[in-house]
Amino acid sequence: MSIQDWSNYYRLWGTQLYHEFHSICFQYGLSLEPPVFVLTESQTQLGSWQPEKREIRMSSCLIRTYSWDITLEVLKHEIAHQICTELFHEFNGGHGPSFQKACDILGVPGCFRLSCGDLPHGLKENRQENNVHRILEKIRKLLSLAESSNEHEAKLAMETAGRLLKKYNIEMLGDENPENYVYSIINRKKKRIDAYQSRIVKILTQFFYVKAIYSSIYDPIEHEKYRTIEIFGKNENVEIAKYCYHFLERKLLFLWKERKLQCSGNKRIARKSFSIGVLQGFHDTLLDQERASGKGYGKSRTSQLTDCELIVAGDKELDRFIHARYPRLQKRSRTGGKIYSDFYDRGVQEGRRLIFNKGIKNDIGNKGIYLE
Numbered sequence: 001m002s003i004q005d006w007s008n009y010y011r012l013w014g015t016q017l018y019h020e021f022h023s024i025c026f027q028y029g030l031s032l033e034p035p036v037f038v039l040t041e042s043q044t045q046l047g048s049w050q051p052e053k054r055e056i057r058m059s060s061c062l063i064r065t066y067s068w069d070i071t072l073e074v075l076k077h078e079i080a081h082q083i084c085t086e087l088f089h090e091f092n093g094g095h096g097p098s099f100q101k102a103c104d105i106l107g108v109p110g111c112f113r114l115s116c117g118d119l120p121h122g123l124k125e126n127r128q129e130n131n132v133h134r135i136l137e138k139i140r141k142l143l144s145l146a147e148s149s150n151e152h153e154a155k156l157a158m159e160t161a162g163r164l165l166k167k168y169n170i171e172m173l174g175d176e177n178p179e180n181y182v183y184s185i186i187n188r189k190k191k192r193i194d195a196y197q198s199r200i201v202k203i204l205t206q207f208f209y210v211k212a213i214y215s216s217i218y219d220p221i222e223h224e225k226y227r228t229i230e231i232f233g234k235n236e237n238v239e240i241a242k243y244c245y246h247f248l249e250r251k252l253l254f255l256w257k258e259r260k261l262q263c264s265g266n267k268r269i270a271r272k273s274f275s276i277g278v279l280q281g282f283h284d285t286l287l288d289q290e291r292a293s294g295k296g297y298g299k300s301r302t303s304q305l306t307d308c309e310l311i312v313a314g315d316k317e318l319d320r321f322i323h324a325r326y327p328r329l330q331k332r333s334r335t336g337g338k339i340y341s342d343f344y345d346r347g348v349q350e351g352r353r354l355i356f357n358k359g360i361k362n363d364i365g366n367k368g369i370y371l372e
Contacts, residue, residue, distance in 0.1 A: 006060075010039045012223050013063055017056075020072060020218075024079060027328050028106055032082060039063075047074040049081035051091065056082070068218045069185055073112045080106055080113075107324030110179060162207075162289060165240065169209050169311050181321040184238050186229040186245060187217060193227050195272055195337060199279040200248050201229060207286045207308050208244060209237040211318065213326060232322050233312075248354075252278055255350055265340065273340040277347020282354045 017037045025032050035049075038057045046062040049055075056078045063071055080102035084090045090098050095115055103113045188197075193214055201212045210233035217228050231238050231245075252275045263270040290306055305313070312318065322329075 009220070009223075010060065013058075013060070013220055014039060016218055016220070017058060017075065020075060021056075021079070024072075024076060024106070027326070029327075030079075030083070030087075030105075032079070032086060035082060047078045049078045049085070049093075051082075051085045051093075063220045067185070067187075068220055071220075073109065076106045076108050077103070077112050080108060107327070162286075165209065165237070166307060166311070169234070169237070169308075180234050181232065181318055182235050182238055183230050183232045183321075183325065184242055185215075185217065186231065186242070187226055188228075189219070189222075189224075189226050191227060193229070196249075196252060196275040196279060197229065199276055199283075200245055203248070203279065203283050203286070204231065204241045204244060205309070205312075206283070206306050207290075208241040209233055209308050209312055210241045211312060211322060213322070213329070215326075233318060248279065248282070251354065255347075259346075259350075261343065261346065263340075263343070269338055270340050270343045272337070273343035274347040274350075276339065277344035277349075278351040278354070279347075280344075281348040281351020283351070284348075285352055285354065 014037045018034060021032075021034050021037075024030070033054075035054045035056045038055050039060045040057050041061065042057075042059045043061055045057075046059045048057045050057065056075070058071070058075065058078075062074060080099055081093065083102040083105065084093075084098050088098050088102070095113065100113065204210055205212055210231050212232065213230045215228050215230050216225050218225050229245075231241050233241065255278060256271055256274060259274075261270065261274065287306070
């Protein structure tokens with residue numbers, strides 16, 4: 001790429017950082033004057049605050065190498081330094097109590113508060129990794145059993161995995177260590193959230209001990225903003241929920257191509273109807289499994305919440321973790337759109353027979369960086 005092309009990128013990135021600065025100040029109720037943004041070529045110092053010049057310097061290597069979400073966390077780290085200088089009137093530039101207080105205001109995760117920290121390529125690794133890996137390994141083996149052609153064995157493996165995950169989450173209630181919680185972003189590089197994605201999110205939040213938010217993220221290479229799904233929860237829950245999301249998305253594509261259903265109307269609506277039906281059938285299967293667990297579902301409850309939803313609702317630390325990232329959340333309803341009932345019904349039948357067909361894999365990596 002020519003120098004002129006990179007110069008154009010730098011101009012676009014600088015403008016976007018300016019917009020992100022204003023958005024962060026609005027989200028967290030801050031009255032800060034925007035600094036001058038300077039893009040550097042540093043390989044080691046990915047961000048710094050220069051109080052004398054009122055500059056926030058950001059490395060172009062950071063923007064090219066990491067997702068924009070990681071860039072924003074580094075930006076918030078430097079804004080925390082700006083808060084110390086311009087609101088707290090402290091000029092030592094360190095990472096002491098005042099800086100930590102500024103990070104609290106901005107909801108900066110722990111691994112982004114250090115002068116030399118670990119930036120994950122995606123989901124931040126949970127510090128209790130031995131315990132997490134042990135739980136994940138047990139559930140991975142159970143989900144691997146669920147590929148069995150023996151319907152009874154597959155169903156038993158799924159039910160056992162569900163009970164293990166439920167038991168673990170009940171035991172973890174009341175543990176208020178913020179390091180237990182993570183988020184992961186699903187970015188399909190689309191301008192909208194499809195109907196099938198919303199249905200998958202409903203399954204994840206109802207049965208997999210996570211919460212989810214629809215958001216958007218900037219792509220610095222394509223200079224576009226895309227709609228995203230962010231999954232929040234304990235590390236092991238988020239990993240399993242992500243696995244479920246991608247499994248269902250792949251399965252919808254496979255089933256539609258395999259069945260080769262004939263459509264005399266709008267093929268896009270037919271495919272959407274079939275996909276939503278598949279997800280409804282899978283949802284109903286999970287709900288039947290919970291009802292069959294004998295834990296009193298529907299006997300004395302006035303609501304129709306699943307056990308998973310009740311446990312997550314009682315996890316106040318998860319709510320605080322989400323609020324730290326999104327202090328001004330808004331709820332919006334989604335319209336369903338047109339559905340072909342025959343394709344929907346065929347989808348429900350397919351969804352009723354769905355089973356997981358491989359285990360989960362965790363390949364998260366870290367890379368050392370330097371921040372000022």
